[in-house]
Amino acid sequence: MVTGIGTTYGSSTTANSTASTASATSVGGDYQTFLRMLTTQVQSQDPLNPMDSSDFAVQLATFSGVEQQVRTNSLLEQMVSGSNGQLGQLADWIGREVRTTGPVWFQGEPLTLQIDPAAGADAAQLVTLDASGNEVGREAIGTGAGEVDWLAQDQSGAVLPDGLYQFRLDSLSGGEVIGSTQVPAYSRVTGAELSDAGPLLILTGNSAVSPSEVTALRE
DSSP states (O other): OOOOOOSSTTOHHHHHHHHHHHHHHHTTSOHHHHHHHHHHHHHHSOTTSOOOHHHHHHHHHHHHHHHHHHHHHHHHHHHHHHHHHHHHHHGGGTTSEEEESSOEEESSSOEEEEEOOOTTOSEEEEEEEETTSOEEEEEEEOSOOEEEEEOOBOTTSOBOOSEEEEEEEEEEETTEEEEEEEEOEEEEEEEEEEETTEEEEEETTSOEEOGGGEEEEEO
């Protein structure tokens, strides 16, 4: 492959060497730089021994391939660093459980919820919502704080189908609601990825939450 850029017809070795160096240093540059190099090469060729047109096609294809590889490597570096290294750090969370107020997946096994009624409440109700935010269950619970197991029952006591659910706690005093808060639940991390909004944790059921939405981590 001819990659030389020269201004003297008789110095092809020096021209080739110069061009190779220029090509190597311009790989990370833009496509316009390469076109200027190619134009110079055409202007400098020996009119009595012109370059075969297929050589130009090879140069264009080679440059395009190398440029794409550089961009791919750059993208891989960004993925590894993942917003100041967050993606690499989140990889350690895969296989562990995080506590989040985002939708979590239920599939037969009880979910662990963190209950914290408002101060002064004499009663509390756990409200179950589906992934669209529709209420599908409500039950009276005690006013104690701590972890409880959610058994996925609706108002009639029937077990809810598999799916994504989220929770709300209504704290009451004298029959009046004095506070409503989102209830976090534990879900297992199955992966981590980058998005336009930053790193995301992928949970069981393919739901995704931002690390900023996580309030606890456990094995």
